Amino acid sequence: MKKFNLIFTISWALFNSLLIYGQNFYDSNPNIIELNSRTFDRVIHHTNYTTLVEFYAPWCGYCQKLKPILEKTAKQLNGIVQIAAINCDLDMNKQLCGQESIEGFPTLKVFRPPKINFNVKPEDRVDFKTHASEVYIGERKVSPMIDFMISRIKSYVKRVQNIKNLRNLICKKDKEQELKVVYFSKNEKVSSVFKTLAIDFLGKVKFYHITNGVFKGFENDEVEINKSMKTYPNITKFLLELEKDQKDKNNSKNNRLVFFKAQEDKYLEYSGENFNKIDIESFIMKEFNITPTEGPLSKKVSI
Structure with missing residues (x-):
């Protein structure tokens, strides 16, 4: 045995x-x-x-x-x-x-x-x-x-130093990438989630990051404001209000994610409770009918 x-x-x-x-x-x-x-x-x-x-x-x-x-x-x-x-x-x-x-x-x-x-x-x-x-x-x-x-993540997120530069970027004519996404953040460092959002929509959507508290150079420029108001009144008003609100880094609102379509003089703020990647990509797909090239919601064939 x-x-x-x-x-x-x-x-x-x-x-x-x-x-x-x-x-x-x-x-x-x-x-x-x-x-x-x-x-x-x-x-x-x-x-x-x-x-x-x-x-x-x-x-x-x-x-x-x-x-x-x-x-x-x-x-x-x-x-x-x-x-x-x-x-x-x-x-x-x-x-x-x-x-x-x-x-x-x-x-x-x-x-x-x-x-x-x-x-x-x-x-x-x-x-x-x-x-x-x-x-x-x-x-x-x-x-x-x-x-x-x-x-080691490649970043396609462009950092912006002030509202005036941001206005010029989001209103710049770009037929292939009309949608511009701006992350107004309390942190200077670009989040890894935002970087991968830019990767997933690479070539379709442009992504920008601006830190709260560095807003300057737009509200006092009357010539630029008048010029901007004639072409993009809604976006200009939003940026002016935002600049006033977020000049003080400590008193500014929480992180904000805003979508701009300058050709239509429209902007839309993301209202989700969490800055979750899947939720944000679903929001982009629903509101703007843009499908990511990569990532979990893309049509890329899995193995």
């Missing part, structure tokens, strides 16, 4: 080890993309998102230890950057892992997209076939990994 139990225990252990050997870690995780050699290029290099990729082997003890950390990181960064993984133990993925110079497990690599220059015509832009990459060598803890990934 003892011999039978021993044989059964060994067999069960071998069976479990075989399962671990070939099993992908993240197939059922909604926040982590489990890649393979067929999907890697499309997911990593055909996006404007920054991506963190874990190259792992299921039998690796360090990989098993990193798994819950990566899952927590991915949950907090969901919709902000892409978190992906690839099982280098599978035969179909071994060549790719070799091409990426993976020598040990787990290896974390960050892939950063090139910055698109919209001042250059599409046919004249440099066509980057792949994203730049770097090995993540920081602490393998949730907070440091989140901070590092946020620091």
